[in-house]
Amino acid sequence: MLWVEKYRPKTIREVVADRSILEKVIIWAKRWQEGIAQKPLLLGGPPGVGKTSLALALANTFGWEVVELNASDQRSWQIIRKVVGEALFNETISDEGEFLSSSKGKLKLILLDEVDNISKKEDIGGESALIKLLKRKPRQPMILTANDPFKLSRDLRDLCEFVQFKRLRTNQIVKVLEKICKDEGISFDRKTLTAIAQNSGGDLRAAINDLQAIAEGRREIKEEDVVIAKRTQETDVFKVMQKVFKTFDKNVHVDAMNLDESPEDLIFWIDENLPLEYEGEELVRAYTTLSRADMFLGRVRRRGFYRLWRYATYLMTVGVSSAKRKPKGGFTRYRRPNVWKMLSLMKERRETFRNILKKIAKNSHMSTRKALGEMFFFIVYMLRYADLSTASKITSFYDFNEEELSLMVGDERAKEIKEFSKERKVEIKKEKKKRDLTLDSFFS
Secondary structure, eight states, X not given: OOHHHHTOOSSGGGOOSOXXXXXXXXXHHHHHHXXXXXXXXXXXXXXXXXXXXXXXXXXXXXXXXXXXXXXXXTOOHHHIIIIIHHHHHSOEEOTTSOEEOGGGTOOEEEEEOOGGXXXXXXXXXXXXXXXXXXXXXXXXXXXXXXXXXXXXXXXXXXXXXXXXXXXXXXXXXXXXXXXXXXXXXXXXOHHHHHHHHHHTTTOXXXXXXHHHHHHTTOSBOOHHHHHHTOOOSSOOHHHHHHHHHHOOOTTHHHHHHTSSSOHHHHHXXXXXXXXXXXXXXXXXXXXXXXXXXXXXXXXXXXXXXXXXXXHHHHIIIIIHHTTSSSOOOSOOOOOXXXXXXXXXXXXXXXXXXXXXXXXXXXXXXXXXXXXXXXXXXXXXXXXXXXXXXXXXXXXHHHTOOHHHHHHHHOHHHHHHHHHHHHHHHHHHHHHHHXXXXXXXHHHO
16 A cells, blocks of 8 residues: 555644644634635645645544545536536535535535646636636535646636645654654664655655655665665656566556656556567556556546546556566667547547537527537538539638538538639629729719
């Protein structure tokens, strides 16, 4: 088990943070307990300073249920409205089957982690959906966390009570590391733990990961061990793949956790490059393990339970690494995932399709739903099979560009329609000029 989870604070007393932050959060929670609705809290600060841990410990201290939605590309306006909206305004049932009535102080905490990663684009609209929900004054306590709160819109920040976290001091981190070592039965000296704390850059999660990397399975750690396990703030994805494919390093999952890549992205890297390193029975075993990692990611997407990410990461790194019989030698030029190009193309096509429906809806005075059901396929048929003059008039009326035409009728037909439209415009200009000359001579 990862020590960052094993030693996550259970109550607010165990949270490592400045006293002013703890007092502010406790007062906020007590007011909710008294039935006085409060603004959502926005906990802002760098990774690894305890924002999520504080939220979970607070809920545990006050006996609140938790509805957690973590960082994911799937947090569209539909997800926000369904998951967060229902949690904020509806009553609920506890895990034990008890009815939790907000009018009787039975509260649940809605935790939206890494809210600065929610999309702001109009077609996805996760942030705009969240703003609309908060303006309705939620009946349940809510905490948002953000590594960079100033990436959020001013409207969203104004709807929350902001709490600023700073990187932890070295002595604060050392105290936590000392407790872990004592609980694990590991002999240490303070210089060793101080070196780990200083190397973490104020990131407690990184410090605990570093400690586990050098101390797990040992009875004593020394200062020279810290130099060997020196941590970088960001580990390159290519170096992680080298460890996965070319070594049997059991701590590669820790490196993967320090990547600036989510498990949802990392699995594409592993999948793309597996055939370059493995073959035969090794390849079968590796893909079997990778498929199990994908099952955990699927459960995360469906249920929003993002703690399953650590199991998926372990399988796609240590599991895939263990599928080979011996370490791989030589240099391998790893490739970027081709699936991203495909997904990007699909996204662009969806965007183009939505623009087509908007144009049909606007010019035909109907909703986009009705435009799809009643007009879209008829217009496509006319553009494909009508004469060029009619197709050109339809294109002009709806103001379709060449990219939109290509999606509906193919590149060749779209080019024909556009060329005909240009020629027709030239002819219209000539006829107008000729008519103007005739009128001038008539009135002269």
